[in-house]
Amino acid sequence: MLAYVIRRLLLLVPVLVGVSVVSFALLQLVPGDPALILAGEEATEEVLTRIRQEYGLNRPLPVQFLAYLRHAVVGDLGVSIQSRQPVSTLLKQRFPFTLKLAFLAILVSAILGVVAGIIAATNRNSPLDIAALLGSLVGISLPIFWLGLLAILIFSVRLHWLPSGGSGSPAHLVMPALVLGAASSAVIARTTRASMLEVLRQDYVRTARAKGVSDRLVVYRHALGNAMIPILTVFGLEFGYNLGGAVLTETVFSLPGVGRLIVEGIFARDYPVVQGALLIVATTFVLVNLLTDVAYAYFDPRIRYS
Amino acid sequence: MSGGVIVGLFVLLAVLAPLLAPYEPLRGRVVDRLQGPSTEHWLGTDELGRDVLSRVLYGARISLQIQVAAVGLALLVGTALGVTAGYIGQWPDMVIMRLVDIMMAFPGIFLALAIIAALGTGLANVIVASAIFLVPQFARVVRGSVLTLKEMEFVTAARALGERDVTIVARYLLPNSLAPIIVQTTLRMATVLLTASGLSFLGLGVQPPSPEWGAMLSNARSYMITAPHVATVPGLAIMLVVLGFNLLGDGLRDSLDPRLRE
Numbered sequence: 161m162l163a164y165v166i167r168r169l170l171l172l173v174p175v176l177v178g179v180s181v182v183s184f185a186l187l188q189l190v191p192g193d194p195a196l197i198l199a200g201e202e203a204t205e206e207v208l209t210r211i212r213q214e215y216g217l218n219r220p221l222p223v224q225f226l227a228y229l230r231h232a233v234v235g236d237l238g239v240s241i242q243s244r245q246p247v248s249t250l251l252k253q254r255f256p257f258t259l260k261l262a263f264l265a266i267l268v269s270a271i272l273g274v275v276a277g278i279i280a281a282t283n284r285n286s287p288l289d290i291a292a293l294l295g296s297l298v299g300i301s302l303p304i305f306w307l308g309l310l311a312i313l314i315f316s317v318r319l320h321w322l323p324s325g326g327s328g329s330p331a332h333l334v335m336p337a338l339v340l341g342a343a344s345s346a347v348i349a350r351t352t353r354a355s356m357l358e359v360l361r362q363d364y365v366r367t368a369r370a371k372g373v374s375d376r377l378v379v380y381r382h383a384l385g386n387a388m389i390p391i392l393t394v395f396g397l398e399f400g401y402n403l404g405g406a407v408l409t410e411t412v413f414s415l416p417g418v419g420r421l422i423v424e425g426i427f428a429r430d431y432p433v434v435q436g437a438l439l440i441v442a443t444t445f446v447l448v449n450l451l452t453d454v455a456y457a458y459f460d461p462r463i464r465y466s
Numbered sequence: 467m468s469g470g471v472i473v474g475l476f477v478l479l480a481v482l483a484p485l486l487a488p489y490e491p492l493r494g495r496v497v498d499r500l501q502g503p504s505t506e507h508w509l510g511t512d513e514l515g516r517d518v519l520s521r522v523l524y525g526a527r528i529s530l531q532i533q534v535a536a537v538g539l540a541l542l543v544g545t546a547l548g549v550t551a552g553y554i555g556q557w558p559d560m561v562i563m564r565l566v567d568i569m570m571a572f573p574g575i576f577l578a579l580a581i582i583a584a585l586g587t588g589l590a591n592v593i594v595a596s597a598i599f600l601v602p603q604f605a606r607v608v609r610g611s612v613l614t615l616k617e618m619e620f621v622t623a624a625r626a627l628g629e630r631d632v633t634i635v636a637r638y639l640l641p642n643s644l645a646p647i648i649v650q651t652t653l654r655m656a657t658v659l660l661t662a663s664g665l666s667f668l669g670l671g672v673q674p675p676s677p678e679w680g681a682m683l684s685n686a687r688s689y690m691i692t693a694p695h696v697a698t699v700p701g702l703a704i705m706l707v708v709l710g711f712n713l714l715g716d717g718l719r720d721s722l723d724p725r726l727r728e
Contacts, residue, residue, distance in 0.1 A: 171567075178568030182580065189584040297716075301709035303660055305667045306683060306701030309690065317691055404574015408664050412687075422576075423668050426583045434583050438576060445573045 164457050168450055179442040183435045184228045188221070190431070197431060198241060232439060238432035240425075247436035250421060255440060258410070258417035261336055262402040269341035269348055270395060276345070277352020278384070281360065282375075292349060299346025304405050308339045308412035332413075340409045344398040351394045355387040362386075389460045396452025400445045472710025479526050503695060510695045513685060518696060521677035522703055528678050529659055529707070532589070536596035536658045537651055543597070544604025545647070549635055551605065552612030559609075566602040578661055582670045592671045596658045607650050611643035645722040649715055656711035663704050679704050 187194050195211045212218050216227055231237070237247035280292035315322045315335060322335050359365065360383055368377075407419030414420075418437050425433035503510045509518035551562040569577060581595040615621065616639065624634050663680030665671030672678035674685065679700040686697035 174564045175567045175571050178564065179571050182568065182572075186580060186584050297712060298705075298709060301656070301705050301712050303663060303667075303680075303683075303701060303704045303708070305664060305680070306697075306704060309683065309687065309697050309701065313690055313694055313697065400573040402573075404572075404576055407575055407579070408667065411668055422579060423670065426579065426670060431583070434580075438572070438580055441573065441576055442571045446571045 161457065165454055168453055172446060172450060175446055176443060179446070180229055180232060180439060181225065183439040183442075184225050186435050186438070187431045197429065237436035237439070240433045241430045242425075242428050242433075247432050250433060251418065251436055251440055254416055254421045255418045255437075257415065258403065258406045258419055259444075261333065261340065261409070261415065261417060262399055262406055264333060264337040265341035265402045265405075266344060266395060266399050267341075268337050269343075269345035269398065272341070273345040273348025274352050274391070276349040278356060280349065280353040281356035284357065289353075292353070296346035296349045299349075300343050302342060304339060304343065305408045305412050307342055308335070308409055311335045311339055312412070332415075336409050336413045336415060339412075340402055340405050343405070344402060347398060348391065348394055351391050352387065355390050356383060359383045359387040389456060392456055392459070393452055396449055396455075399448055403441055403445060472706060473714050476526060476707050476710060477530060479523055509699050510693070512682070512696050513689050513693075516677075518699055521682060522679070522699060525677040525679045525682065525700065525703070526707075528589070528672060528676060529662070532593055532596065532662045532672075533655045533658045535593045536600065536662070537654050539593070539597035540600035540604050540654065541647070541651060544601045545608045545640075547601065547605040548608025548610075549612055549639065552609040553616060553631070553635060553639065562605065563609075566605050569598070569602045575661060575664055578665060579670070582665065587670050587673060589672050589676070592662050592665055595665070596661050599661060600654050600657065603654065604647075604650060607646050608643060611646055612639050615639050615642055649719045649722065652711055652715035652718055656708040656715070659704060659708055659711070 187197070190197060193208075195208045195217050198211050216224055219227075235248050237251070239246055240250060243250070276292050276295070280289045283289050312335070322331055365383055369375075406417055407423060409415070410417040410419040411423060418441065422434055422437040422441075425431070425437065509522065512518055512521065547562050547566075551559040572580065578595040578599050581598055582591055585591045585594065612635075621634060621638060624638060629637075662671055663678065663683075666678045666680030667684045669681075669684060672681055674681050682700040683697060686693075686700070690697050
């Protein structure tokens with residue numbers, strides 16, 4: 161087990177390095193002089209020289225990159241051009257919110273998806289099954305931002321049940337979590353159904369049934385446990401997609417998360433913010449995938465030796 | 467194969483938009499603004515008095531352009547990478563797979579956002595961003611297919627006959643990989659539409675006054691209370707087209723896959 165974890169951790173390193181390269185390279189790829197971009201259009205020569213000194217923009221690129229890495233590792237991600245606040249402060253304010261949202265969304269979609277998947281699998285080819293399949297197809301085809309707008313239209317504007325934006329109370333998170341989780345529930349439902357169908361065909365299930373075990377016990381005790389294993393991987397992946405989808409959801413519902421931070425940063429050409437947010441989000445995603453893989457290996461020992 | 471029907475309809479409408487659209491998509495009379503569906507304007511008008519139906523039709527053109535360009539680009543680059551990684555193996559494989567991992571380390575739309583941040587907004591950059599976003603998936607699929615196929619007997623036979631690697635790839639590996647590639651292409655068309663319209667919705671993609679569906683939805687936000695039809699129609703269009711491609715892709719996968727497994 162430990163060997164597997166170490167192997168996976170080692171594979172992580174080049175990916176994390178790559179991610180930081182991409183984040184670092186962002187500023188360099190933008191057409192124009194980085195110093196001018198950081199300082200603003202009306203900056204004088206003195207300011208430009210000072211910026212070049214501070215950020216070390218005169219040094220060769222690899223040296224700059226190493227400096228960037230060194231700072232990043234201790235949590236110094238630069239200063240926002242717009243607000244003059246340290247990027248890490250901004251991220252500390254906004255990122256936990258997005259994590260909370262993504263987590264809620266995954267929770268909702270896990271419950272909905274698994275239940276729907278089990279119902280579909282145990283009632284194969286019945287109207288319930290077909291409804292579930294169609295529903296999940298529609299679910300993955302829905303644009304998140306449209307679903308969000310529709311939800312606001314129906315639940316805020318017409319019915320006045322829920323607030324249409326902002327944060328502050330649990331009610332504010334209901335629609336965003338549901339909207340964000342919609343596509344994920346569809347994916348989880350499909351995976352659960354496929355996995356359950358696969359497991360229910362197995363010999364040990366047939367044996368259990370032959371022994372006279374009730375259908376319910378067969379599903380919940382014997383089948384579900386083994387079926388969950390591939391579904392776990394999907395949870396991890398979907399959490400990642402939810403991080404991405406959070407960008408759109410936060411924009412529609414005006415939520416104070418890192419998604420909106422990065423969009424605002426792009427509009428304002430506030431590159432330190434964009435770089436920092438990219439770095440943090442990608443690193444989190446990579447770590448989540450690692451955890452999922454490790455959990456998968458824990459539950460399914462066959463994986464450890466591949 | 468209802469997916470095929472939807473996709474076919476979409477392509478047809480997109481290509482024929484200039485002939486079918488009753489009005490100019492970019493010109494509107496402000497006095498007509500925000501009207502609901504009527505006999506003159508089948509889907510109503512938007513906040514500047516432009517005919518929604520015409521804008522949706524022209525939007526289909528834009529979406530199709532983006533999809534074809536982005537998927538085409540990703541297909542070329544991804545296949546090249548996948549074949550190199552799968553067929554040659556060793557160092558190129560490791561390097562390419564790490565590159566793929568790095569690209570996939572950015573969840574969802576973030577990679578496209580990063581590229582837009584560096585290159586700026588606009589139709590061309592949306593295509594580039596979407597293409598880069600898709601490359602890892604094509605690379606993986608092609609690599610997987612090549613890895614399986616290169617162990618097969620006809621490849622060994624070809625090598626024994628002295629055929630050059632390039633020939634083997636072109637004549638045997640690629641044609642036999644066609645099935646998963648086609649499935650991926652179809653499904654990714656759906657992904658591109660969602661990504662590109664998402665970017666435009668955020669204001670970071672195709673810019674107004676272009677009638678791109680995502681951008682139309684973004685404009686419609688302010689008018690949701692007074693004129694909900696402006697917000698409903700483009701989103702419905704996106705959903706239906708994505709659904710069409712997903713159905714088509716699933717159908718293709720079901721019909722092509724068993725034959726591939728032989």
